[in-house]
Amino acid sequence: MSTVKETLSDAESRMQKSIENVRHEFAAIRTGKASAGLLDGIKVEAYGQAMPLKQVGNVGTLDSRTLTVQVWDKGMVATVEKAIRDSNLGLNPATDGQTIRIPVPPLTEERRKEYVKVTKKQAEEGKVAVRNIRRDANHAIDKLEKEKLITEDEKARAKKDIDNLTHKYEKSLDELTSKKEKEIMEV
Missing domain, CATH: 1.10.132.20 (Ribosome-recycling factor)
Structure with a gap:
């Protein structure tokens, strides 16, 4: 009791x-500034299951307008890039080796x-x-x-x-x- x-x-x-x-x-709500939390809701199809983006790479900010994702597995780069593009956040990632740069456009x-x-x-x-x-x-x-x-x-x-x-x-x-x-x- x-x-x-x-x-x-x-x-x-x-x-x-x-x-x-x-x-x-x-x-997870955009403010026009780059924030690693912006990508929290993104799931990536990896190793046969949907995983949070944080579990396949390091998410960080390059500056106030650019996010970066350092993908750990080189074979996952294209999949991560596609997941970000398809996330409905209006982001257009660009790949540079194992690093994906994501410019955050102004709202x-x-x-x-x-x-x-x-x-x-x-x-x-x-x-x-x-x-x-x-x-x-x-x-x-x-x-x-x-x-x-x-x-x-x-x-x-x-x-x-x-x-x-x-x-x-x-x-x-x-x-x-x-x-x-x-x-x-x-x-």
């Missing part, structure tokens, strides 16, 4: 994971606005996840009171703590979203 403290601790760690998930999603105004919409959608999904965690924690607290393991006052305090946690993580998501939107809209 869990306690109020365990319930709050579990809720907070799950909310933190939701924030981290949104932060990871945001890393158009229209594309920037699309990315802002995607950012807001992902942030809203993060908020929904946080609210679902709040609901689960509140149910656990209700159950503790129903089983007479905590008093009504303890239940009220615990629910207030859960709401405070929820507001804290929603505010954190709002700040992350605002920062990402500024990065996207920056020319």
Whole structure:
């Protein structure tokens, strides 16, 4: 049987994971600047299975407008290049031996606005996840009171703590979203 403290601790760690998930999603959204996180979602067909790009080469930035992928297996260069080209990120890689250079073109105004919409959608999904965690924690607290393991006052305090946690993580998501939107809209 869990306690109020365990319930709050579990809720907070799950909310933190939701924030981290949104932060990871945001890393894959282009801002017009070269960022290794931009290629995180790319899978490469290697050795009979789809593998993350990071598992077939080193991803790095050459400058603010150029990404590089140092492919470990020379036979994989063409496959990696094709995966990047087909990734729907609007990137056009160029091969130089075992190194693939990827110029990151500046974003158009229209594309920037699309990315802002995607950012807001992902942030809203993060908020929904946080609210679902709040609901689960509140149910656990209700159950503790129903089983007479905590008093009504303890239940009220615990629910207030859960709401405070929820507001804290929603505010954190709002700040992350605002920062990402500024990065996207920056020319």
